[in-house]
Amino acid sequence: MLTLAESNHIFQYLQMLAYPVEQHLRQVIQESLCRGELFQGLKRTLAALGANQFRGRTPEEMAM
Numbered sequence: 001m002l003t004l005a006e007s008n009h010i011f012q013y014l015q016m017l018a019y020p021v022e023q024h025l026r027q028v029i030q031e032s033l034c035r036g037e038l039f040q041g042l043k044r045t046l047a048a049l050g051a052n053q054f055r056g057r058t059p060e061e062m063a064m
Contacts, residue, residue, distance in 0.1 A: 019025060 015025075019029075
């Protein structure tokens, strides 16, 4: 019987094998990476505009 971790490794391996072949998979991954980079750029811009005062960790701190 496969454990959850072993089945996860198999799934990851199969995705890595399919990556060069499936254009749709590559496109979805690229779009996700671009969204992440855009989000990080937005965070940097907001921090620069706010003199790094956007450092709240809780919703209450962020509301201030």
